[in-house]
Amino acid sequence: MSKCIKFLTRNFGQYDTSSIGSYMNVGGFQALRKAVSMDPEKICDLIASVKVRGRGGAEYPLGRKWSQARSVVGERKVVVCNADEGETTTFKDRELIKNDPFNLIEALIIAGYVVGATDGYIYMRAEYACYRPLLLNAIRQARNYGFLGENILGKGFNFDLHLYSGGGAYVCGEGTALIRSIEGKAGRPRMKPPFIKVSGLFARPTCLNNVESLSIVPHLLMDDEQIYANSGVGESIGTKMISVAGNVNNPGVFEIPFGTTVRDIIYNLAGGIQHDREIQLIQFGGASGKIADASILDTPYTYDDLRAAGVMVGSGALLVIDQRTSVIDFLRMNQEFFSDESCGQCTPCREGNLHIKIILDKIAEHKATAEDIRIMATIAKVMSMSSLCGLGETAQNTLQSAMLTFPEVFEVGGAE
Amino acid sequence: MLTAQTKVYPLPDELQAKIDLVLESHDNDPTQIVGILLEVQELNERHYVPEPVAYYLADRLSMPVTNVFDCLNFYSELSSKPRAKYPIQVCSSPACRVNVIDTKRLLETLENLLDIKIGETTYDGRFTLETTTCYGACDRAPSVRINGHIYDHLDSQEKIVALLRSLT
Numbered sequence A: 001m002s003k004c005i006k007f008l009t010r011n012f013g014q015y016d017t018s019s020i021g022s023y024m025n026v027g028g029f030q031a032l033r034k035a036v037s038m039d040p041e042k043i044c045d046l047i048a049s050v051k052v053r054g055r056g057g058a059e060y061p062l063g064r065k066w067s068q069a070r071s072v073v074g075e076r077k078v079v080v081c082n083a084d085e086g087e088t089t090t091f092k093d094r095e096l097i098k099n100d101p102f103n104l105i106e107a108l109i110i111a112g113y114v115v116g117a118t119d120g121y122i123y124m125r126a127e128y129a130c131y132r133p134l135l136l137n138a139i140r141q142a143r144n145y146g147f148l149g150e151n152i153l154g155k156g157f158n159f160d161l162h163l164y165s166g167g168g169a170y171v172c173g174e175g176t177a178l179i180r181s182i183e184g185k186a187g188r189p190r191m192k193p194p195f196i197k198v199s200g201l202f203a204r205p206t207c208l209n210n211v212e213s214l215s216i217v218p219h220l221l222m223d224d225e226q227i228y229a230n231s232g233v234g235e236s237i238g239t240k241m242i243s244v245a246g247n248v249n250n251p252g253v254f255e256i257p258f259g260t261t262v263r264d265i266i267y268n269l270a271g272g273i274q275h276d277r278e279i280q281l282i283q284f285g286g287a288s289g290k291i292a293d294a295s296i297l298d299t300p301y302t303y304d305d306l307r308a309a310g311v312m313v314g315s316g317a318l319l320v321i322d323q324r325t326s327v328i329d330f331l332r333m334n335q336e337f338f339s340d341e342s343c344g345q346c347t348p349c350r351e352g353n354l355h356i357k358i359i360l361d362k363i364a365e366h367k368a369t370a371e372d373i374r375i376m377a378t379i380a381k382v383m384s385m386s387s388l389c390g391l392g393e394t395a396q397n398t399l400q401s402a403m404l405t406f407p408e409v410f411e412v413g414g415a416e
Numbered sequence B: 001m002l003t004a005q006t007k008v009y010p011l012p013d014e015l016q017a018k019i020d021l022v023l024e025s026h027d028n029d030p031t032q033i034v035g036i037l038l039e040v041q042e043l044n045e046r047h048y049v050p051e052p053v054a055y056y057l058a059d060r061l062s063m064p065v066t067n068v069f070d071c072l073n074f075y076s077e078l079s080s081k082p083r084a085k086y087p088i089q090v091c092s093s094p095a096c097r098v099n100v101i102d103t104k105r106l107l108e109t110l111e112n113l114l115d116i117k118i119g120e121t122t123y124d125g126r127f128t129l130e131t132t133t134c135y136g137a138c139d140r141a142p143s144v145r146i147n148g149h150i151y152d153h154l155d156s157q158e159k160i161v162a163l164l165r166s167l168t
């Protein structure tokens, strides 16, 4: 039997999320006190030693990111928390914000201290507006207690936090789009370079992190028992927040040690498939993720094992689909997401999403030819190579992995 | 002779006062325009930002009005045109939709009770049925989102009827 672990989730339900005093009673802000007495580079080393990778999707090592952000030369650096959580089937950041808002605030202050920033920004999707009062209150209380503002904890460190709302655009989870949105503009991505770590928000050096990536840090600093370091397997140390949905009996968010098998996740934590149906496919990491069939069930959930099986951890989402939904119908639903969310600014993504949708519809209607399939594969490839931003680059991950996993679905009768 | 003039805007005083409160709660900060628009459009029963309000905001925040309209057009949660009193958003992303039976029941029941199809508005302007992409409640399917509020586990005809009855 597999079990959840309580590391990142240890404060869930343990304190009154509207009261800083309550948070401090469960050890809140001890990590910050410890952090400001440490050499920031040592904090980066600590994070790097347990190999924390970014939880937003790109899996970039967090210790390295902070260390680089520290060494960037520039005035008034900023740290930004990406709480846009627009990826489909992904809702783990929601739980972290809702159940432990003060830990996120504390984490951002620590991030600010480490990289040498003067301001922190939380960019939260409009769909989570109901948590806005919670965060605003947490920020206000932290300010009143002197954890934000000038000369924090008497260390001469000045830092303040600002909360921004998204407007319902998935693309605003992409770094340059997110930054434009906080600047008060429409969130259309821009060309890189300049990279945001050098010139990001208000042209200041910017360190962008996912909610979960940040949330790990205060716990890590206080982890004297080495719970994190002793969880997981191989290169995938620690725990991961995953969100499971689709045709399972018990959809939800679970914190697992890396190495739990996919079978354990689906059949024990998520309660198995409704009506004991058979699994058609599992999509890992949301709409821009890849898919596998049931042969992946005994694979341990780690960065390396999943990659070897052709999928990725990504955002930590698992969408489990039973055999009532065909592969093509699923791909059409997934494609609709990108057709809706493409900002339309660059040709490969705007046109590519449109034409792939047309061909998928043709396959569903049994009207596609072998030529159509070839064109579709080419478009997918061109999109991933030449789109302006990550949305267009990753939009066809699911399709491409489906073509590998279920080649029979794309064998069409039609001649040239 | 030059005197300080108070500019008069073509907005009801009461509305202007409410907008000013929203602006103040965002520190009159032009970079907060998206959050401001989200709250300002909720001051209207039809959940949109009328043109005079857009001009007023641009003026107060010292930003080009084109920037306000660019935001209104770009962000799907914002609208420059009147919407229904209760826009009913049904999720069209896979995690919700693969709950095949629930999704079908939800859509059919809503369409029958309101006598409209997806994309349409009831004759009295009170309800629209629209699809939207994932809003982060995938574990609460079948659900709908109405004015930012999620109504979850709508897994029976009775629950759907009760929901519609509660919206007055």
Ligand SMILES: Cc1cc2nc3c(=O)[nH]c(=O)nc-3n(C[C@H](O)[C@H](O)[C@H](O)COP(=O)(O)O)c2cc1C
Binding pocket: A053, A054, A055, A056, A057, A058, A059, A060, A082, A083, A084, A085, A086, A087, A170, A171, A172, A173, A174, A175, A208, A209, A210, A211, A213, A214, A389, A390, A391
């Ligand atoms: C289209 C698109 C959408 C994204 N959406 C999100 C998101 O909602 N949340 C997130 O944390 N990262 C998202 N990302 C990834 C971020 O751009 C960025 O890599 C991440 O926030 C960095 O944080 P991390 O290193 O802590 O993961 C998205 C990327 C793209 C290209």
Ligand code: SF4
Binding pocket: A171, A188, A189, A341, A342, A343, A344, A345, A346, A347, A349, A350, A387, A388, A389, A390, A391, A392, A393
């Ligand atoms: S890849 Fe797509 S979302 Fe990104 S800039 Fe181009 S059109 Fe916009």
Ligand code: FES
Binding pocket: A088, A089, A090, B091, B092, B093, B094, B095, B096, B097, B133, B134, B135, B136, B137, B138
């Ligand atoms: S897929 Fe419907 S809310 Fe996420």
